Amino acid sequence: MDGNRRYAKKKKLKDVMEGHEAGCLALMSIFVYCYELGVKYVTAYAFSIDNFKRRPEEVEKLMDLMMQKIQLLTAIVIRFGVRVHFSGNLELLNSDVRGAAKKLMEDTCDNSNAVLTICIAYTSTDEIVHAIQQSCEDVLNFQRNHPYFEKKKKLLL
Numbered sequence: 201m202d203g204n205r206r207y208a209k210k211k212k213l214k215d216v217m218e219g220h221e222a223g224c225l226a227l228m229s230i231f232v233y234c235y236e237l238g239v240k241y242v243t244a245y246a247f248s249i250d251n252f253k254r255r256p257e258e259v260e261k262l263m264d265l266m267m268q269k270i271q272l273l274t275a276i277v278i279r280f281g282v283r284v285h286f287s288g289n290l291e292l293l294n295s296d297v298r299g300a301a302k303k304l305m306e307d308t309c310d311n312s313n314a315v316l317t318i319c320i321a322y323t324s325t326d327e328i329v330h331a332i333q334q335s336c337e338d339v340l341n342f343q344r345n346h347p348y349f350e351k352k353k354k355l356l357l
Contacts, residue, residue: 203223204216204219204220204222204223206219207219207222207223208220208222216258217258217261217265220261220262220265221265224265224269227244227246228269228272228273228276230242231244231273231276231316232276232280234314235280235282235313235314239314240314240315241314241315241317242314242315242316242317243287243316243317243318243319244316244317244318244319245319245322246266246318246319246320247262247266247288247319247320247321247322248321248322248323249288249289249292249321249322249323249326250323252292252321263294263296263297266293266297266320267296267297267300270297270300270301270304271300273304274304274307277304277308277311277316278307278308278311280313280314281311281312281313281314282308282311282313282314282315282316283308283309283310283311283312283314283315283316284304284305284308284315284316284317284318285305285315285316285317285318286301286302286304286305286317286319287318287319287320287322287327288319288320288321288322288326288327289321289322289326289330290302290320290321291321292321293320293321301320
């Protein structure tokens with residue numbers, strides 16, 4: 201979702217949060233429409249890590265809005281049997297939003313009618329960095345636990 205602030209300014213809304221609210225409602229409608237059309241996989245880019253650079257008051261309001269929308273989304277996805285996955289650095293979210301996101305993923309993990317992935321606290325750069333870090337960690341763990349490398353360590357000693 202991009203352009204909610206521009207939308208609020210263009211529509212001369214009194215508060216930029218009204219633009220974010222409108223964007224969330226439009227996105228919810230799109231999710232339902234996709235489901236009705238038989239689209240099985242939908243991914244929405246909802247909140248970039250870069251959004252944390254905004255004024256703290258706006259970030260806090262966005263977190264509150266996310267919390268409200270996760271609660272609304274819960275009813276919809278459970279009704280339709282949709283599995284929800286949140287992708288991104290969830291540790292950057294406040295504890296309430298992070299907890300609600302994790303709970304929604306747990307509550308819908310067995311749903312199979314469709315899959316909705318929501319990217320929050322996400323950038324592709326962060327995803328690549330995380331993937332590289334995880335790969336390096338996996339290689340190191342493999343080397344630590346593989347008998348071949350254990351023999352090499354003993355030879356070095």
